[in-house]
C-alpha cells in the first residue's frame with residue numbers, strides 16, 4: 001500500500017502532525033504499537049500554545065471534559081502546611097495559563113481523530129530503503145504477527161527515545177540517564193486540596209534517603225496524577241526504602257492525602273528517563289520528531305510541547321512542498337528544542353554533583369527567594385511556556 005506520509009508511533013507529536021496533514025487532504029497512515037492506553041497515569045503540563053493547537057483539532061469542551069483542565073497555580077507545602085507557591089495572579093501577570101492533562105486521555109482523543117488512517121497494535125519492524133532513500137516500512141501486527149509493507153514519500157519517526165527510524169538512518173543520539181527517577185500514580189483529588197492547583201511537597205526538612213519531592217496535578221473528574229521524584233538509586237542507598245518512606249510520611253502528613261495506603265515502591269509506576277539531542281533530524285525520505293529526535297527529562301514540562309512544536313512546523317513545510325524539507329525543518333526547530341532541553345541539562349548538572357557539592361547549594365534560601373519575588377516566577381513561567389516555540 002502507498003500513502004503520502006507514514007508516521008511510526010502515535011505519540012502526541014505524530015498524531016498532531018497526522019491530523020494537520022490529513023485535514024489538508026494528504027493521505028497519512030499512523031502505525032502505533034500499543035493496543036490500548038497504558039494502565040498507569042502521570043502528570044503532564046501543556047503550555048498555552050500547545051493547547052491552542054489541540055483546540056483546532058477538537059472542541060475545547062471535549063478536551064476539558066475528558067483530558068485537561070486549566071491550572072490555577074502551584075501550592076508548596078512543608079510540615080506545617082501551605083508555605084508559598086505560584087498564584088493565579090502570578091499566572092495572570094506572566095500571561096501564561098498552562099493546562100494540566102492526563103496524557104493517556106489526550107493521546108486516545110488524538111488517536112480517535114478521523115482525519116488520518118490509524119493502524120493500532122502494529123509494530124514497525126524494518127525501515128525500507130531504495131538507493132539510500134527511505135521509501136516506507138515493514139510492519140507486523142502485534143497479535144497474530146501478520147506482516148505488511150507501507151510505502152510513502154515520507155516516513156516520519158515519532159517512535160520515542162529508542163526510535164527504529166532513527167537507528168535505520170544511522171542518526172546519532174547520545175543519551176544520558178537523568179539522575180532523578182519517578183514513581184507515578186493516580187489518586188482521588190482530596191477535598192482539602194485547592195481545585196485546579198498543582199500541590200508540591202519538597203523534601204526540605206531533611207528526610208534522609210533520596211526522596212526529592214512529591215507532587216500532584218489535578219485532572220478532570222476529581223482525579224489527580226501524582227509523581228514522586230527520587231534521586232536515582234539513592235532512595236535505598238542508606239537505608240531500606242520502606243524505612244525512609246515511613247519517615248517521609250510521618251514528617252509530611254499531607255503525603256498521606258495523596259498516596260493513601262499505597263506501598264512504596266510496588267504500588268507506583270517506576271519511570272527512568274534518558275535524554276539527549278540527535279545530531280541530525282532526518283535523512284533522505286525520513287524525518288524525526290518528538291522524543292525520537294530530542295528526548296527530554298520531565299524538568300520544565302517540555303517534551304510533549306516540543307513534539308507538538310515539531311508537528312506544526314513539519315506540517316507547514318510538507319504542505320508547502322518545501323524543496324529541502326529536512327534541512328529547513330532542522331533549521332527552524334533545533335534552536336527551540338535546544339532551549340527546551342536547558343532545564344533538563346541544568347537539573348542534570350546540579351543533581352549529578354557529588355553529595356558534598358549538592359550539600360553546598362542553599363536550597364531553602366533559594367526556594368524562599370524565588371517564592372518571594374513574583375517577577376522571578378513570572379520570568380521562569382514565560383521562559384517555560386515559550387522555550388519550545390520558534391523565535392521568528
Ligand SMILES: Cc1cc2nc3c(=O)[nH]c(=O)nc-3n(C[C@H](O)[C@H](O)[C@H](O)COP(=O)(O)OP(=O)(O)OC[C@H]3O[C@@H](n4cnc5c(N)ncnc54)[C@H](O)[C@@H]3O)c2cc1C
Nearest residue numbers: 009011012013033044045124160290291301302303304305
Ligand atoms: C514522568 C513524566 C512526566 C512528563 N511530564 C511532561 C510535562 O509535564 N510536559 C511535557 O510537555 N512533557 C512531559 N513529559 C515528556 C512527554 O511525555 C514526552 O516528551 C512526549 O510524550 C513525547 O511525545 P512524542 O510525540 O515524541 O511520542 P512518544 O510519547 O515518545 O510516543 C512514541 C510512540 O511510538 C510508539 N512506538 C515506538 N516504537 C514503535 C514501533 N517500532 N512501531 C510502532 N509504534 C512504535 C510507542 O508505542 C509510543 O506510543 C513527561 C514524561 C514523563 C516520563
